[in-house]
Amino acid sequence: MHDRTVFLRFFITMKKFLYSVPFALLLGACELQPQSGELARDMVVQTQYDQPSITADIFSTYNTFIIREDTIGYVKRGINPNEAYLTDGNFTGIPGGYVKPIIALTKENLSARGFDQVTEEDEPDFAVNIVILDDFSFFQTVNYLPSYGGYYGYYGYYFPVVNTYYAQYASMVIEIVNVKNATPGNYKVIWKAFIGDLYTTFDLKTKTLEAIDQAFVQSPYISKD
Amino acid sequence: MRVIAIVFFVLMLTTAQAQIAESGFHINWTIVKPTYTDYVSKTSSRGVRLGFTKFINEQFGAGIEGGFNVLDDYVPRQTYEYPGGAITTDIFNYMYNYTLTANGQYYFKKSGLFVPYAALHAGVIFTEYTLFYNAYSETENKTGAVVRPELGAMYRFQTYGALGLKAAIGYEYATNKSESYGIDNFSGLNVQIGIVLFNN
Numbered sequence: 001m002h003d004r005t006v007f008l009r010f011f012i013t014m015k016k017f018l019y020s021v022p023f024a025l026l027l028g029a030c031e032l033q034p035q036s037g038e039l040a041r042d043m044v045v046q047t048q049y050d051q052p053s054i055t056a057d058i059f060s061t062y063n064t065f066i067i068r069e070d071t072i073g074y075v076k077r078g079i080n081p082n083e084a085y086l087t088d089g090n091f092t093g094i095p096g097g098y099v100k101p102i103i104a105l106t107k108e109n110l111s112a113r114g115f116d117q118v119t120e121e122d123e124p125d126f127a128v129n130i131v132i133l134d135d136f137s138f139f140q141t142v143n144y145l146p147s148y149g150g151y152y153g154y155y156g157y158y159f160p161v162v163n164t165y166y167a168q169y170a171s172m173v174i175e176i177v178n179v180k181n182a183t184p185g186n187y188k189v190i191w192k193a194f195i196g197d198l199y200t201t202f203d204l205k206t207k208t209l210e211a212i213d214q215a216f217v218q219s220p221y222i223s224k225d
Numbered sequence: 226m227r228v229i230a231i232v233f234f235v236l237m238l239t240t241a242q243a244q245i246a247e248s249g250f251h252i253n254w255t256i257v258k259p260t261y262t263d264y265v266s267k268t269s270s271r272g273v274r275l276g277f278t279k280f281i282n283e284q285f286g287a288g289i290e291g292g293f294n295v296l297d298d299y300v301p302r303q304t305y306e307y308p309g310g311a312i313t314t315d316i317f318n319y320m321y322n323y324t325l326t327a328n329g330q331y332y333f334k335k336s337g338l339f340v341p342y343a344a345l346h347a348g349v350i351f352t353e354y355t356l357f358y359n360a361y362s363e364t365e366n367k368t369g370a371v372v373r374p375e376l377g378a379m380y381r382f383q384t385y386g387a388l389g390l391k392a393a394i395g396y397e398y399a400t401n402k403s404e405s406y407g408i409d410n411f412s413g414l415n416v417q418i419g420i421v422l423f424n425n
Binding site: 042049 | 306
């Protein structure tokens, strides 16, 4: 009889205990990841360069560059290649636009490093390509996407764009492509900057512009001097 | 022979009555303060431990325990250079530890409601090192051994009562390390507070 009483008491207490387990687990499980607001405070800026070119101080041999004035590339799986670009008409909700300020700031940084913008006819030393990759991963290998060449080509050359293996993010890629020392069909990307994520930021324009400046700050070798 | 049997029976009864209980379950809220602080340095209160103890006699017990805790730290935005490039970001370092240990316990008091004890836990630890930066993350998993000497006390509210409290402090040392992130063996102090369900 005594054993039965003890067992019943144990069982009743166990039930109360089991009710408390979810609370304890909840306590232990709270904040298992950073808050999204904290994560999106600043964009990630990654830059990569072609080591032989930088070792050879290739930028000191450059004077001029070419860049598209009003459009940036837009790559998304399944998109019509003829629509693979963006203008400020795609960002009507952003005061002052988004595309032109990005291009202007890129040009400003290059001018500050001693390079002059010219047209295609002036035979620039390097080309600058800005692309937004939508639903594309951040860290990937570079591949060619000839199907997008209708927009991305200069001199019949199709710029390399980042290939995907994992879709989730939107990143901006700025590329500097060697034109001066290139042989036909062999244009080398000597510098690229990845900026992201464009989806999760709370201030797309300001944070993108800050990130573009940062890309140049962490690339002091992009300089005529 | 009969006398020996009677003495043995009496001793068994005495032992059975004196030991804390037959067994017990516990659930503890765990606070961890890392003593190896290269990856995570903040004290974390996000941890829980569940365990079972078999009280062998009035002075010794043995048990198993499963635990989980998460530690984190924030690395402000800075630029990291590497051959061929650089990356600028702030980083949230997270460390998720899952442990499964066996333990031996020694009780300093042979009777009473308040029972201080010393224990030594040893087992396996599975650690997930995760770096969060902006929308991105990367993870490395490592499995190793863990040991944890522990000093604590149990308090049973009533003789033969099912419910009790448990509190302990311990030092944990794990062999896990991450070469790719440059993280050495984890160690930390921990404090546990919880409830015990005794089974007579």
